[in-house]
Amino acid sequence: MTAVAEPRATPRSSAFVRIRGWLRNPWGKPRFLVLITWAYILWSIVPVLIAVQFSFNATRSRTVWDSFSTRWYWGDPVDSVWHDPTLRHALVQSFKLAGADVLIAVPLGVLLALGLARWHGRGSGVSNFIMLFPLVTPEIVMGVSLLLVFTQLFTFIHTGTFAQILGHVTFSISFVVVIVRARLFSIGRQYEEAAADLGASPFVALTRVLLPLLTPAIVASAAVVFAISADDFVISQWLSKGGPTDTVPIQIYAATRAAPLPSVNAIATIMMVSTLLIVTAGFLTWRLFTRGERRTGTAAEDFGGAFNIS
Amino acid sequence: MARGEIELSKLTKQFAEVTAVDGINLQIPGGEFFSLLGPSGCGKTTTLRMIAGFEQPTSGQILLDGTDVAYTPPHRRNVNTVFQNYALFPHLNVYDNIAFGLRRAKRPKGEIRERVGKALELVQLAGYEKRKASQLSGGQQQRVALARALILNPAVLLLDEPLGALDAKLRKALQIELKSLQQEVGITFLYVTHDQEEALTMSDRLAVMNGGHIEQVGAPQDVYEDPETLFVADFLGVSNLMEARVVSAGTEACRVAVDGYELETRGTNQDVIGAAKIVIRPERVELEEHGAPPGPNRVPGMVERLVYVGSAVQVIVRAATGETLQALVQNKGTGLGFEQGTPVQLHLPPDALRVLPSGIGDEPSLKGEEGQDAAEEAEEETAAAT
Numbered sequence: 001m002t003a004v005a006e007p008r009a010t011p012r013s014s015a016f017v018r019i020r021g022w023l024r025n026p027w028g029k030p031r032f033l034v035l036i037t038w039a040y041i042l043w044s045i046v047p048v049l050i051a052v053q054f055s056f057n058a059t060r061s062r063t064v065w066d067s068f069s070t071r072w073y074w075g076d077p078v079d080s081v082w083h084d085p086t087l088r089h090a091l092v093q094s095f096k097l098a099g100a101d102v103l104i105a106v107p108l109g110v111l112l113a114l115g116l117a118r119w120h121g122r123g124s125g126v127s128n129f130i131m132l133f134p135l136v137t138p139e140i141v142m143g144v145s146l147l148l149v150f151t152q153l154f155t156f157i158h159t160g161t162f163a164q165i166l167g168h169v170t171f172s173i174s175f176v177v178v179i180v181r182a183r184l185f186s187i188g189r190q191y192e193e194a195a196a197d198l199g200a201s202p203f204v205a206l207t208r209v210l211l212p213l214l215t216p217a218i219v220a221s222a223a224v225v226f227a228i229s230a231d232d233f234v235i236s237q238w239l240s241k242g243g244p245t246d247t248v249p250i251q252i253y254a255a256t257r258a259a260p261l262p263s264v265n266a267i268a269t270i271m272m273v274s275t276l277l278i279v280t281a282g283f284l285t286w287r288l289f290t291r292g293e294r295r296t297g298t299a300a301e302d303f304g305g306a307f308n309i310s
Numbered sequence: 311m312a313r314g315e316i317e318l319s320k321l322t323k324q325f326a327e328v329t330a331v332d333g334i335n336l337q338i339p340g341g342e343f344f345s346l347l348g349p350s351g352c353g354k355t356t357t358l359r360m361i362a363g364f365e366q367p368t369s370g371q372i373l374l375d376g377t378d379v380a381y382t383p384p385h386r387r388n389v390n391t392v393f394q395n396y397a398l399f400p401h402l403n404v405y406d407n408i409a410f411g412l413r414r415a416k417r418p419k420g421e422i423r424e425r426v427g428k429a430l431e432l433v434q435l436a437g438y439e440k441r442k443a444s445q446l447s448g449g450q451q452q453r454v455a456l457a458r459a460l461i462l463n464p465a466v467l468l469l470d471e472p473l474g475a476l477d478a479k480l481r482k483a484l485q486i487e488l489k490s491l492q493q494e495v496g497i498t499f500l501y502v503t504h505d506q507e508e509a510l511t512m513s514d515r516l517a518v519m520n521g522g523h524i525e526q527v528g529a530p531q532d533v534y535e536d537p538e539t540l541f542v543a544d545f546l547g548v549s550n551l552m553e554a555r556v557v558s559a560g561t562e563a564c565r566v567a568v569d570g571y572e573l574e575t576r577g578t579n580q581d582v583i584g585a586a587k588i589v590i591r592p593e594r595v596e597l598e599e600h601g602a603p604p605g606p607n608r609v610p611g612m613v614e615r616l617v618y619v620g621s622a623v624q625v626i627v628r629a630a631t632g633e634t635l636q637a638l639v640q641n642k643g644t645g646l647g648f649e650q651g652t653p654v655q656l657h658l659p660p661d662a663l664r665v666l667p668s669g670i671g672d673e674p675s676l677k678g679e680e681g682q683d684a685a686e687e688a689e690e691e692t693a694a695a696t
Contacts, residue, residue, distance in 0.1 A: 191397055194399070202385075
């Protein structure tokens with residue numbers, strides 16, 4: 001391929017030859033792509049690693065490193081995540097919202113995706129398009145309008161956990177629909193037809209064939225919903241009634257405006273690690289279930305592909 | 311064997327703007343190996359899907375053993391399908407794939423085990439129960455798909471180009487296997503293919519389709535030897551087509567004029583007057599040495615090109631009539647005696663020459679091409695919708 005770049009029997013040093021080869025044919029191998037990719041990864045991951053590092057700081061400083069300790073997780077009797085009721089409640093609230101969101105949005109989203117993928121009549125195109133609206137609507141707009149709905153229209157719903165769950169479900173259903181629908185299209189109709197051909201009623205075809213084949217997408221969307229719900233600030237904030245219904249992002253925001261302690265880093269680290277674990281579990285399940293299928297890309301590409309569609 | 315009798319009556323399927331299947335009538339007696347043959351987009355797959363129940367006809371009837379099943383959902387029809395890409399359930403192993411239909415029919419466990427075992431033996435896959443579909447070769451997957459469909463004792467087995475994805479050698483072997491399997495189980499096989507050789511090899515009878523119509527129905531030999539339309543003549547194997555003018559037509563013999571040469575052909579029942587086409591298969595064209603005694607049905611020519619195809623040699627000859635004809639000479643290992651530029655004499659035996667009305671033959675095939683494209687799009691549409 002790069003025969004020009006490697007002249008035989010050259011008296012010069014090999015480093016010189018290599019550099020000359022690079023200059024003659026810089027696109028021979030995607031060196032610059034690799035370089036830029038690694039630069040980007042470093043750029044995006046270093047701040048996170050620094051934040052994680054200072055969550056283990058022994059002093060009250062978030063900028064000057066002293067020594068390793070778990071003081072801000074549970075050691076400190078007043079300000080640690082474990083002992084500070086505000087932080088502890090925020091953590092519980094965040095997980096509560098994320099869990100409820102997964103339990104409600106995923107089943108609804110799967111049913112919606114099935115309906116939208118199979119419905120070809122008048123209005124199906126518009127509905128498919130409208131499903132994407134929550135993905136492009138600025139969150140602040142959605143937060144404000146949801147608050148208006150709950151305070152003016154459906155006044156029996158008060159701000160707080162219930163309203164927050166409704167808000168999270170509203171915008172996360174779209175993610176489920178997009179991921180599951182993509183998988184539905186790649187599965188195609190053939191397995192359903194084969195099931196029907198072998199005597200399965202539409203319901204049996206759904207439960208015995210389609211749902212097992214959709215499992216990876218369902219797991220992936222559950223992981224995504226959990227992650228975006230745990231990460232959400234705007235809607236949680238608008239629909240919060242303060243106190244115990246403030247979530248981790250709200251508390252971190254509030255704390256950094258006052259006098260931030262490394263406990264903020266600690267709670268952020270906890271959120272990040274648990275979200276990461278759940279997404280990893282989702283990915284592993286995806287790979288487990290799609291193992292039997294012949295595919296050109298790797299499982300990671302496929303899993304990522306499901307996200308990219310949004 | 312009356313079981314598995316299919317009758318299609320004025321069956322029509324229209325997609326948004328295209329008529330994929332245009333009022334076809336067809337009768338298939340029980341136990342027959344019947345093929346629908348045609349180019350992609352001719353409506354053969356749509357016809358099969360309507361019989362399976364995946365598409366609802368726009369109008370017409372599908373009689374299965376005398377009952378109209380046109381609007382019966384697929385899971386209530388006593389037909390089973392072998393899909394083009396097999397559609398084996400990827401989340402189930404071979405055993406569970408084959409047992410799927412029996413479980414839906416709520417058969418007792420012991421019976422399921424016994425019948426799956428027998429089905430696996432029938433397709434020579436005993437011992438593969440625990441494999442996933444992706445761990446099987448293409449040929450093995452095809453056999454699992456067959457076993458999965460046959461285990462339900464359907465009246466009719468529908469096969470949608472089941473050998474399309476396999477390599478040539480395996481395809482040949484499976485053609486013979488499929489045929490003997492069909493004779494063993496004795497049910498109707500409705501086989502859809504675009505491969506004329508496949509259809510000719512396996513079928514008891516076949517229908518050639520084009521643009522949503524059936525062009526000709528008959529036994530392989532009849533359709534091949536006695537094409538009724540230009541499309542059939544052209545689609546089934548290679549044909550030499552020549553413009554001709556009919557001098558006299560009759561059921562015993564016809565006489566035609568091709569650029570000054572008068573030839574005798576087989577008789578025809580069709581109404582041929584004036585401009586027509588004559589057809590001859592390459593293997594029926596005989597080559598004689600230049601200077602051989604001239605006689606009836608002989609035209610001088612010049613060898614234009616020789617193409618060695620292994621078992622035979624294709625000789626492309628430019629006839630004195632201006633037409634280029636192809637002759638197929640069996641390779642007997644003795645050499646041909648001709649080379650490029652050698653003058654030869656073509657002998658076109660009267661019983662190998664057929665007159666086809668060019669008007670009737672031409673028009674549907676031209677119209678067919680348009681319809682074909684449209685129907686192809688429609689088929690793609692349905693494929694995309696899946």
